[in-house]
Amino acid sequence: MLRQYLGPLKWAVAGLAALLLGATGLNLVLPQIMKRFIDSARLGAGADMGLLLRLAGLYIALAVGVQLLNAGATYVGARVGWTATNRLRGDLMAHLLSLDMREHKERTPGEMIERIDGDVTALSNFFSQFAVRVFGAALLLTGAVVMFYVTDVRVGLAITVFVGVTLFLMNRVRKRGVEPTRLERESSARLFGYVEERLAGLEDVRALGAGEHHLRGFLRVQRDFFSRSVLSWARRNVVWQLSMVLFAVGYVGILSAAVGLYAAGAITLGTAFLLYQYMSMVEEPIDQLTQQLQDLQKAGASLGRIGELLALRTGIPEGERTLPPGPLEVRFEGVEFSYAPEDPQSRGVLRDVNFTLEAGQTLGLLGRTGSGKTTLTRLVSRLYDPTGGHVRLGGLDTRDVRLHDLRSRVAVVTQDVQLFQASVRDNLSFFDAAVPDHRVEEALREVGLGSWLDTLAQGVRTPLPTGSLSAGQAQLLAFARVMLRDPAVVILDEPSSRLDPATEAQLTRAMTRLLSGRTAIVIAHRLDTVARADRILVLGGGEVIENGERADLERxxxxxxxxxxxxxxxxxxxxxxxxxxxxxxxx
Structure with missing residues (x-):
């Protein structure tokens, strides 16, 4: 993971390492200057004031240098961390979009948000500073221990034993926080999922007076998240608590040694102060290692959950062929489909479906609710693959066609049009900056929204607040999206189900322009919607009940x-x- 996401940032990481190592080197020098200053100052009237001033000035300059280097390291580390984690977010998002619908049905959008953002945010320090800070802390720790040996071999040996015991015990307890942290992240994802679902259904919750019930449910989910957060925090803090106890013992030991050696005349007062300073330099990197180990526990839990996502594999493999130009023939050959193919007791949604829709024709798809109409169209757009038989576009099996090519040539307009809190052009182009404004305007006028467009203060750049359009306008806007893409196959899922007669007439005119020269499948409950279709297909219980020319079936x-x-x-x-x-x- 580090190699994949920090590799492209190697120069920034090298700069971060240089800043941290520079700060470490200066930190090791500062106590030596202080020792010399104290020993010189003890001479009293015989002290060299010029030397003391030079030592004081040098100490201040180096201390300021340490702070500047640390500030630079913090800035560069933050840039490295956020750049790496944003790339990981992008990869996770692309991976999730590549998965088939079965995986998305099993997880709520809120849970996915927490996986992509919350878990990745927990890796920010791991990416930005973990390796470099651990290396810098190890270097500072080694340097401080070496300086103890230079001062007094006996003290150096004692400190070596102390450091060894401390690191050994910390390493023994560090893994205790990984599993509780993983459970904390899971409960956080469930909390996000619960909130997202209730906000999405807020109108129904209020209208049916179910607010109290959902609030109690929220409190249960929140209580579980709180309990697991407290447990994981307590487990992670064992490392810090152990460090505090050990260093309390260590400071007592080093102060006792310093006082004893000074009283025996073995060291100067400056050296005694030096020992205390170097003890703090032993504490600082171990404290830093403690913090990094706690972050590593969080990162370990997040990496495990991210790894679970990346390990998911789509049931829709990538094809290699491209579709021919122009309108495309749609053909179903003995198509079978089940949402649970692994269950032999599961009844198939579609069974032995056969029909051919010639290029440029419109198919009216009729049937009761649950007959398999929407599932059939999902196979055309390849949100799923058939569990038996073949779906062909332009003579090619959809499983052999590149996904991007197929979905750029097949457009779907659902009953519930998703609008974004963005400009009109962004809603039509899906935030593609390469689409010029005049093409967006042409698409809107083509579907009959020209007069509405003329009322907008900033034209297609006007922000479009969510809920500002009627159902008819939203459907027309969805038609304009399709116009902008110019696909070969158009699928309309009950486009006039919620419209009044006047708006339906406007929508019918727009639909006529939209489907002209394109192959189309129109799902309808109202027969007026398919009054101009070339062919009619009636489904019942997942099977074809009737298939033929509309005019022939009507007679x-x-x-x-x-x-x-x-x-x-x-x-x-x-x-x-x-x-x-x-x-x-x-x-």
Whole structure:
């Protein structure tokens, strides 16, 4: 992980190492200057004032240098850390987008947000400073121990034993915090997922008076997160607590040794102070190692969870071929599909589906709820692959086509249009800066939104707040997105399900322009939506009940389509009669 994400930043990492090592070297020199200053000052009236001033000035200059080097290291480290973690976020996002829908169905968007952002943020210090700071701390620790040997071999031996015991014990307890931290991250992801789901359904929660129930659920999830956070914090702090106890013993020992040696005349007062200073230099890197080990525990837990995500493999492998230009023929050959193919008891959503839609034609797809209509269109856009048979576009099996090429040639407009809090052009171009404004304007006018566009103060650059459009305008905006992409195949999922008659007429005109010269599949519950379709396919229980030319099926009184038309006309006459009766009563 370090090699992959810090490799491209090697010069910045080298600069960070130079800054840290420079600060370490100066730190080792400072106590020597202080020792000489103290020993010279003890001479009293015989002290060389010029030497003392020079030593004081040198000490101040070097101390300021240490602070500047540390500030530079902090700045460079932050840049390295955020650059590396942002690249990891991008890779994680790309990987998640490459997974098939089965994986996304198993996790909430909130959980995915926490995985991509929260877990990666926990790695920021690991990327930016872990290796360099551990190396710098080890160097400072080694230098301080060596200086003890230079001062007094006996003290050096004692400090070596103390450092060895301290590092051994810290290494023994450091792993205790990894598993609690992993559980903490998991509970954090569940908390994010819970909040995201409730915010997404806020209107329903309020309308049905379920706020109290969901609040209690939130408190349960929050309580679990809090409990696991406290446990993981306590486990990680064992390293720090152990360090505090050991250094309390260490400082007592070194002060006792310094006082004893000074009283015996073996060392000067400056050397006694030097021993104390170097003891603090032993404490500083070990404290730093303690902090880094705590961060390593967090990083270990986050790396494990990130590794789990990266280990997921899509069930939709990449193809190698490209689709031919122009409108594409759509063909299903003995297609079978199940959302749980590994379960032999699972009933397939689609069973032995066969039909051909010629290039440039429109197919009206009818059937009851749960008949498999949406699943069929998902196979065309390759959100899933069939568990049996073949789906072909332009004569090519969709499994043999490059995913990017296929999805750039197949456009889907769903019932619920997703709008972003961004400008009109960003909503249409999906934030592609290469798309010129005039193409966005042309697409909007093409679908009948020209008069609406003329009312916008900043044209296509006008911000589009969420919820500012009616259902009809949102559908037309989705049509404009498709116009902008100019795909070969268009799939419309019940485009007029929530519209009033006037808006539906406008949408029908836009749909006629949208589908002109393109192969199209239109899912419909209202028969008016498919009144201009070339072919009709009726699904029932995952099987093809009827398939044929719309005009032929309309003339055949025994066809399902004709029966649906008669039922729809009867319902309209009944509704008209009820309206007439109601008007008479009111009169």
């Amino acid at each position: 055949d009184p025994r066809s399902h389509y004709a029966a649906l038309l008669r039922a729809g006309q009867g319902a309209e006459r009944g509704l008209h009669g009820a309206e007439t009766g109601a008007a008479a009563v009111l009169a």
